[in-house]
Amino acid sequence: MQSRDNQTIDPSEQKLRIAADVVFWPVRERGQIAYRIEIPSLHKFFRVGYEEYVLISLLDGETTLPQACGLAAARLRDRAPTSQQAKTIVQWLLSNQIVHPSDSPTPVRSPETSRDAGSNWIGKLNPFWMKVPLTGNKGARNSNWIEPIADAFRFLFGPGAVVLGCLLICAAIFSLVLHWDQFTSSAASVASPNNWAWLIGTWLTLKIIHETGHAAAAQRHGASVSEAGVVFILFAPLAYVDVSNGWRLTSRWRRIGISLAGMYVEWIVAALSVILLTQSESPLVQHILHNLIVVAGVSTLLFNANVLMRFDGYFVLADILEMPNLYTEAINEQKRIARRHLFGLSEPTSQYIGWRLVVLRLYGFAAMFWKVTICFSLGIAAATMFAGAGIVFAVFGITLWLGRPIKLFVGFIGALFSRNAASCFRGCLASSALALAAWFVVFGVPMPTSVQVPAVVRFRPDSIVRSGAEGFVTAVHVRDSQRVSRGDLLIELQNPELRQRLLELQIDRMKTETQRRGAQQTGDASLAQILAQQADSLSDQIANVQHQVDSLRLVAIRDGLVHARNIQHLTGTMVHEGDPLLTIAEGCDKEVLAVVAQRQVNTVRQSLGKQVSIRTASFRRVQGTVDRVDPRGATQLDAPSLSATNGGPLAVRPVSNSEEAADAETTRLLEPHFNSRILLDASTASTLPAGMRLQTLIGYRSDTIAVRLQSLIARLWHQSHDAMLSGGE
Numbered sequence: 001m002q003s004r005d006n007q008t009i010d011p012s013e014q015k016l017r018i019a020a021d022v023v024f025w026p027v028r029e030r031g032q033i034a035y036r037i038e039i040p041s042l043h044k045f046f047r048v049g050y051e052e053y054v055l056i057s058l059l060d061g062e063t064t065l066p067q068a069c070g071l072a073a074a075r076l077r078d079r080a081p082t083s084q085q086a087k088t089i090v091q092w093l094l095s096n097q098i099v100h101p102s103d104s105p106t107p108v109r110s111p112e113t114s115r116d117a118g119s120n121w122i123g124k125l126n127p128f129w130m131k132v133p134l135t136g137n138k139g140a141r142n143s144n145w146i147e148p149i150a151d152a153f154r155f156l157f158g159p160g161a162v163v164l165g166c167l168l169i170c171a172a173i174f175s176l177v178l179h180w181d182q183f184t185s186s187a188a189s190v191a192s193p194n195n196w197a198w199l200i201g202t203w204l205t206l207k208i209i210h211e212t213g214h215a216a217a218a219q220r221h222g223a224s225v226s227e228a229g230v231v232f233i234l235f236a237p238l239a240y241v242d243v244s245n246g247w248r249l250t251s252r253w254r255r256i257g258i259s260l261a262g263m264y265v266e267w268i269v270a271a272l273s274v275i276l277l278t279q280s281e282s283p284l285v286q287h288i289l290h291n292l293i294v295v296a297g298v299s300t301l302l303f304n305a306n307v308l309m310r311f312d313g314y315f316v317l318a319d320i321l322e323m324p325n326l327y328t329e330a331i332n333e334q335k336r337i338a339r340r341h342l343f344g345l346s347e348p349t350s351q352y353i354g355w356r357l358v359v360l361r362l363y364g365f366a367a368m369f370w371k372v373t374i375c376f377s378l379g380i381a382a383a384t385m386f387a388g389a390g391i392v393f394a395v396f397g398i399t400l401w402l403g404r405p406i407k408l409f410v411g412f413i414g415a416l417f418s419r420n421a422a423s424c425f426r427g428c429l430a431s432s433a434l435a436l437a438a439w440f441v442v443f444g445v446p447m448p449t450s451v452q453v454p455a456v457v458r459f460r461p462d463s464i465v466r467s468g469a470e471g472f473v474t475a476v477h478v479r480d481s482q483r484v485s486r487g488d489l490l491i492e493l494q495n496p497e498l499r500q501r502l503l504e505l506q507i508d509r510m511k512t513e514t515q516r517r518g519a520q521q522t523g524d525a526s527l528a529q530i531l532a533q534q535a536d537s538l539s540d541q542i543a544n545v546q547h548q549v550d551s552l553r554l555v556a557i558r559d560g561l562v563h564a565r566n567i568q569h570l571t572g573t574m575v576h577e578g579d580p581l582l583t584i585a586e587g588c589d590k591e592v593l594a595v596v597a598q599r600q601v602n603t604v605r606q607s608l609g610k611q612v613s614i615r616t617a618s619f620r621r622v623q624g625t626v627d628r629v630d631p632r633g634a635t636q637l638d639a640p641s642l643s644a645t646n647g648g649p650l651a652v653r654p655v656s657n658s659e660e661a662a663d664a665e666t667t668r669l670l671e672p673h674f675n676s677r678i679l680l681d682a683s684t685a686s687t688l689p690a691g692m693r694l695q696t697l698i699g700y701r702s703d704t705i706a707v708r709l710q711s712l713i714a715r716l717w718h719q720s721h722d723a724m725l726s727g728g729e
Contacts, residue, residue, distance in 0.1 A: 011090040015102040017061035022098050024053065027250045029322060036247065036324070037098060041109055043226055045247040045324040046096065051079050052089055061102035065090055088349055095332070129401075131240075133229040146228045146241070150215035156268075157220040157261065165268050172271035175278055183277070183293075202291045203299070204237065206269065210262035210304070211239045217261030218243040221254045252319055259315040263300050270296035307363075308370040321359060323352070330364030337361070342434075343416065343427030375401050376442075377709060446702035451603045454649045455594035455614070455678070455694045456639040459563065463585035468551025470577050471495035473570045480564050484556045484584060491570070491581060493552040502545045509538040548577075560584040563690065583690075588682035592624055593639050594696045595650060596674040599711070603699040604676055605629050612678065613697040622688070624678040626698065633672030641691060643667055648693060 023038045035053040037046040048056065054076060058068035065086060073080040081089060093099040097107045155161055176183060215225045227242040246258045273292040280286055305313035310327060318326040329352070336347045352360055417424040471493035478490050516531035564582035575581065592614060596604050607626045614622045642648035645667060652667040678696060680688070688694075703711070 011065045011087055011094075013064065015061055015064055016059045016090065016093075016099045017102045018056065018059055018099050019097060020106045024057075025248075029252070034322075038248065039096075039098070039109070043242060043244040044096070045244065046098070047322060047324050048089075051076055051081060055081055055086055055089060056093065056099070059090075059093075059099055130232040131229065132232070133227050146215055146225050147219070149212060150219045150225065153212060153216035154220040156213070156265065157217045157257070165264065165271075168275075169267050169271045172274040176274050179278055183290075198287070198291050199295060202288075202295045206266055206292070206296050206300075208239045209269065210266055210300075211241045213261040213265035214243050214258060215241050217258045218246055221246070221249060221251075221258060223249060223258065247324055252322075256316050256319050259312050259319065263304050263312055266296040266300045270300075308367050321356065323356070323360070326360075326363065327367060330360050330367055333357075333360050334364040334368060338431075339427075342430040343423045345416075345420075345423060376706075441705070443704055443706045446704060447708070448700050448702045450613070450697035451600050451699045451701050453594045453596050453600060453604065453676070453696045453698055454642050455592050455696045456641055457590055457688045457690050457692045457694065458593050458639070459583045459585045459690055460589050460591050463558070463560070463583050463589050464580050465490065465554060465557065465582050465584060467493070467554070467575045467577055467579045467581055469493065469495060469498060469548035471498065471552055471575065473573055473575060476568055476571055478562045478564075478567065478582075480562060480567055482562045483560070484562060485559050486556050488556045489553060490556055490562075491554040493554070493575065495549075495552060498545065498548055498552070502542065502549055505538055505542045505545060509535055509542060512538060554581065556584055558584055560586050560589070587686040590685040590688060590690060591627075591680060592678035592694060592696065594676040594678055594698070595637070595639060595642055596629065596676050598633060598672060598674075600698075601629065601633070601674045603701065604674075607699050612699075614678070615695045615697060616688070617693065622680070622684045624680050624684070624696070627677045627679045629676045630674045633674045635668040635670075635672055637667065637669055637673075638675060640667075641693060 019039075021039065021041060023040060024035050025038075026033055026035055028034075033050045035048050035050065037048065038044070051072075055068055055072045058071050059065075063071070066083070069081070069083055069086050072086075090099070097109065100107055156165070211228070215228065218225060223243055223246040225241050225243055226245055229240060230237050231240050232238070243258055246255045249255050249258075270293050273289040273296070277286060277289040277293070280289065304311045307313040307317045314326070318324060323329055329350070333350050336350065339345045340347045350357055350360065413424060413428065416427070472495070473491060474494045475492040476490075477492070478484060478488075484490070512531055512535045516528050516535060519525075519528035519531060562582055562584060567582055570581065594604070604626065608629065609626065611623050611625055614624050616622070637643055637650065637652065639648075640646055642650045643652045644650060645652060650673070651670045653670055655666055655668055
């Protein structure tokens with residue numbers, strides 16, 4: 001027998017009956033009695049107040065709604081629901097199949113026939129979200145294997161263990177604050193694409209621990225694990241457990257404790273990692289611990305605490321708001337609003353009133369926006385990651401994800417057309433207009449924003465004193481911040497081999513001159529000419545070596561202040577020709593070096609000779625003028641402070657063995673960049689310290705939201721792919 005459409009049922013005439021599988025139980029909330037409702041086969045929970053429960057309990061299949069209202073009024077007096085409120089409550093009960101007409105059978109339902117698109121066989125093929133249960137309460141193979149694992153760790157959620165765990169987390173936070181500079185300087189490399197394989201492995205391991213924490217907390221507090229398994233998000237595996245049975249617990253704080261258990265155990269792992277990090281000296285161990293801290297500490301907050309997805313934060317919020325089915329109720333409220341305002345239909349109001357209704361509506365809009373954003377982001381990611389096949393995956397996934405809502409909408413339109421054609425046309429026109437507007441905003445409207453280019457303040461190149469020859473530093477005659485004048489002695493180098501080379505060349509020239517004069521005296525003109533050419537060549541060599549010998553004594557090339565930290569430590573070290581040793585400059589002798597990506601270089605070149613805005617880390621804005629842009633890109637990074645390994649924004653990779661690199665160069669950019677020189681006026685340059693990282697705002701880009709999202713995902717994917725390839729060399 002087919003079930004009747006709830007929209008065709010008249011609650012004032014039809015006798016209703018509570019479904020046989022629905023369970024009610026009382027709870028005390030803020031000193032008042034409320035009732036929880038559960039549909040066990042669907043793992044769905046609801047909450048109603050005492051007054052609503054009294055009305056619902058009177059629906060025994062023999063009583064009409066007006067009769068039930070009269071009986072409720074006799075029992076509750078002025079607290080009884082009004083006839084309009086009673087009608088709204090009954091419509092809500094029918095929509096959730098908590099009650100059914102007395103002349104219809106009890107609804108037949110199971111997880112396989114629920115509304116969840118992922119529970120039917122077509123939904124299970126969605127590449128964006130493939131759920132594979134590994135346990136279950138009804139007939140699943142090895143259905144209880146998770147229970148002994150959870151039972152083994154339930155001690156972690158005893159009162160004493162929780163107190164110790166919280167103290168450990170507090171101690172780790174305190175230690176992290178004390179060693180913050182050390183942590184941030186070393187942890188910057190965690191974001192490098194070279195480390196993404198490590199991050200993924202760490203993340204998957206921690207998520208298994210996370211879900212085990214939920215199961216263990218549920219066991220500890222008397223709840224059970226309804227289901228456990230693996231969900232594949234764009235083929236990336238992620239463990240999950242269903243502990244929705246925790247809603248049977250009467251203590252709200254125990255339910256919140258179960259929801260927070262996964263994040264709690266990850267914070268314990270992060271806390272232990274912080275403490276071990278302060279004691280470890282092994283680079284490999286420190287690298288692993290940094291990954292654990294970032295993933296278990298930071299990403300857990302960003303991912304699991306997100307209330308817009310049905311993860312830990314969502315269930316905590318639902319418990320705090322006392323709305324067991326927050327997402328479902330929010331979406332239903334959005335449907336009521338759409339039917340009321342787009343189609344002009346008279347819709348029953350929500351069971352929630354006051355501030356809860358405001359929160360419900362705000363949450364519904366935010367959750368809907370988030371879901372659509374994630375859906376299309378995954379589609380773009382699939383099309384980017386899997387090339388041509390990815391487009392098929394993207395279309396297939398989006399179709400499956402949106403297919404059922406579209407099917408329901410079409411069914412609603414068909415039913416409405418037969419009853420009220422005018423409302424149907426009005427709603428279709430308004431819905432189409434909204435859909436076209438949203439599509440135009442995402443795919444058609446350009447978003448003009450400044451092109452942001454990472455940059456750093458540096459002293460002008462002509463103020464840098466470089467070694468003119470190779471040698472050992474024997475004496476340093478200046479110190480940092482000392483004022484010097486042009487010609488003052490700065491550093492002395494020693495290179496006996498270079499002086500010996502000069503002496504040998506001088507002797508060779510003397511011999512050649514003697515031979516040339518002898519050839520002239522004997523009248524051998526051709527030999528004299530050859531020897532004269534050799535003498536000239538030796539003179540050139542002597543001049544070059546003499547210049548290098550003279551360069552062993554470095555003198556100031558201008559007046560100014562010496563800028564060189566720890567310059568005294570140079571004594572006894574080996575320097576090579578061309579190595580920068582110190583800088584002599586005034587405070588105004590600075591410029592900005594911007595490192596421009598290939599996709600930005602054309603925009604930056606259009607700004608040559610123009611003023612651009614420069615933003616500091618404190619959001620102060622100054623002005624500069626684009627002076628030049630290198631004609632060719634390179635992977636060498638002239639500003640190491642901008643690399644991800646030093647806390648900067650640019651992704652880098654290690655220098656491979658096949659590449660020629662300077663002794664101090666250990667990393668290269670993942671893709672070629674172009675250096676751009678930006679000039680500053682004297683007053684601005686004096687206020688910016690050398691080495692400060694900046695953001696330069698050069699020109700404008702007018703891409704759409706969709707294009708920007710696609711380029712971002714493509715860039716991240718190609719960076720990680722290139723980093724993995726370079727890491728294997």
